[in-house]
Amino acid sequence: LNASNISSGTLSTSRYTAGVTEYDVWRLTSDVTTRSQTLTSNLSRTTALGFQKIGTGMSESSGIFTFPGTGIWEVYARFSANNSAQKIRSATCQIQYTSNNSSYAQVLSATGNMYDDGSENTYFVGDTKFTFDITDTANQKVKFHLTADDNSATFQGVSSTTSGNGCVFIFTRLGDT
Numbered sequence: 001l002n003a004s005n006i007s008s009g010t011l012s013t014s015r016y017t018a019g020v021t022e023y024d025v026w027r028l029t030s031d032v033t034t035r036s037q038t039l040t041s042n043l044s045r046t047t048a049l050g051f052q053k054i055g056t057g058m059s060e061s062s063g064i065f066t067f068p069g070t071g072i073w074e075v076y077a078r079f080s081a082n083n084s085a086q087k088i089r090s091a092t093c094q095i096q097y098t099s100n101n102s103s104y105a106q107v108l109s110a111t112g113n114m115y116d117d118g119s120e121n122t123y124f125v126g127d128t129k130f131t132f133d134i135t136d137t138a139n140q141k142v143k144f145h146l147t148a149d150d151n152s153a154t155f156q157g158v159s160s161t162t163s164g165n166g167c168v169f170i171f172t173r174l175g176d177t
Contacts, residue, residue, distance in 0.1 A: 028167035036148075039145070041062070043063060058171050066137060070135050072177060073171060074129055075130055077095055077110075077169050079124070082153065094145040095129075097142050098140065101138065108129070144169065
């Protein structure tokens with residue numbers, strides 16, 4: 001900033017970027033009961049409360065998310081799960097990543113312990129996020145994997161016609177690479 005611009009009441013923003021240029025929210029659209037499963041279906045962009053993405057938005061095919069452009073991207077996952085059998089002690093959500101559009105590896109996970117609400121139900125809510133430097137959108141992608149330590153947990157999905165979200169995936173482009 002130039003002090004003369006401030007005192008004269010003018011401000012040039014030509015050197016500054018526009019802030020967040022990509023923001024997208026996806027969700028699980030139906031419950032998934034599993035002990036271990038990579039999400040491959042029942043994923044859609046949220047419509048909760050009239051949500052509108054910023055920018056192009058993510059694309060998804062068989063659970064694999066493709067970034068619409070290069071840059072520094074934050075990927076956030078929030079998971080909600082329950083179990084009525086009271087046998088689940090913990091549940092985990094993983095963000096998995098590939099740099100070659102083939103081999104995926106876990107980059108980060110969140111594990112939470114179930115708690116008993118006194119009515120023979122146990123619940124879990126957890127979240128995790130990771131920041132990626134995406135330089136090759138054809139090869140760098142992410143997907144999500146769910147696990148439970150015993151039997152199976154029900155990871156909660158929400159239909160596109162309701163306003164709430166169960167399992168949610170948020171993609172934000174933070175800036176240039």
